[in-house]
Amino acid sequence: MNTLRFRRTAVAVATAAVLPLALAACSSDDSSKDAAAGSTPSAAESTSTAPDDSMTMDEPFGPACASVPKDGAGSFDGMAKDPVATAASNNPELSTLVTAVKQAGLVDTLNNAQNITVFAPTNEAFAKVPKADLDALLADKAELTKVLTYHVVGQKLTPQQLEKGSFDTLEKSKLTTAGSGMEYTVNDSSKVVCGNVPTANATVYIVDSVLMPPK
Numbered sequence: 001m002n003t004l005r006f007r008r009t010a011v012a013v014a015t016a017a018v019l020p021l022a023l024a025a026c027s028s029d030d031s032s033k034d035a036a037a038g039s040t041p042s043a044a045e046s047t048s049t050a051p052d053d054s055m056t057m058d059e060p061f062g063p064a065c066a067s068v069p070k071d072g073a074g075s076f077d078g079m080a081k082d083p084v085a086t087a088a089s090n091n092p093e094l095s096t097l098v099t100a101v102k103q104a105g106l107v108d109t110l111n112n113a114q115n116i117t118v119f120a121p122t123n124e125a126f127a128k129v130p131k132a133d134l135d136a137l138l139a140d141k142a143e144l145t146k147v148l149t150y151h152v153v154g155q156k157l158t159p160q161q162l163e164k165g166s167f168d169t170l171e172k173s174k175l176t177t178a179g180s181g182m183e184y185t186v187n188d189s190s191k192v193v194c195g196n197v198p199t200a201n202a203t204v205y206i207v208d209s210v211l212m213p214p215k
Contacts, residue, residue, distance in 0.1 A: 061159075061182045064122070064193035064206055067093060076197060083111035084118055084202035093206070096126040100137075104144045110152070116202045117153040117167075119175070119186055121210045122193065129210055146171055150213040156203045159184070159196055173213045187211060 060068070060076055068091065069075045079087035085107045088094045097120055101107055110118070126134060137144055150171035157167065162177040162184045169175055177186050184192040190209035197204040 058196070060194060060197045062192055062194040062206070064093070065197075068194065068197075079204075080198045080200065082200055084113075084116070084199040084204065085110040087199040088118075088120060088204070093122050094120055096123045097121055100126075100144060100148060103138055104141055104148050106145065106148055111201070113152075113154075114201055115154075115156045116170075117155065117157040118202050118204050119151045119153075119190070119192075119211060120204050120206050121151070121190075122206060122208060125190070125207060125209050146213055147210070150175065151211055157205075158203075162192075162195075162205075169213075171213050175211060 065076075069078075072078055072090075073082070074090040074092065078090060082090065085098070085101055088101070089098045101110065110116075129137070137147065150169045150173060152170040153167045153175070154170060155167075157165070157177075159182075163180050165177045166174050167177070175187055177184055178188070179185055179192070182195070184195060184205070186192065186205075186207055190207040190211055192205045193208050194206040197206065
């Protein structure tokens with residue numbers, strides 16, 4: 001009997017010793033499974049954050065954007081509330097363009113249009129045009145209208161669409177765009193210096209050269 005009790009005690013002790021080890025092993029397996037399962041969401045999360053790049057492109061971009069006021073009517077938030085001609089009038093870098101638009105009588109046309117894209121030359125872009133030629137252009141309403149409407153496309157264009165595009169303008173000719181990331185050109189020459197600027201009725205791409213329609 002003593003021998004039998006000893007054997008039963010030994011078996012019980014051995015079982016008691018093995019059981020925690022088995023539980024620990026199961027717990028380790030479960031935690032490794034949990035870790036593996038946990039790695040899947042984090043991978044998914046990292047995948048889901050990938051569109052951040054494209055989300056960034058929903059915002060204005062380009063070196064000249066730094067000169068846009070941080071607040072007020074001329075800021076990005078302020079311009080987004082106004083139709084395009086009004087919004088441009090609040091940006092001091094576009095004062096020559098605004099003068100030309102008024103001279104051509106296009107303020108209402110641009111403000112009342114819906115879902116358009118405007119390639120807006122800066123003051124420096126107009127300064128590249130010889131003064132005599134610019135004065136002659138401003139004095140010729142028909143020609144001025146032709147040049148200005150060549151800067152307008154009848155749809156809102158995203159940066160992705162500019163990567164390699166050809167678009168009909170309100171002037172009835174085509175302009176072409178190319179580029180990627182945050183660097184784009186129009187007609188292979190005019191660079192976008194501040195792009196994807198929202199206004200109430202248009203998307204604006206500010207460019208460093210005046211675009212001339214084909215003859």
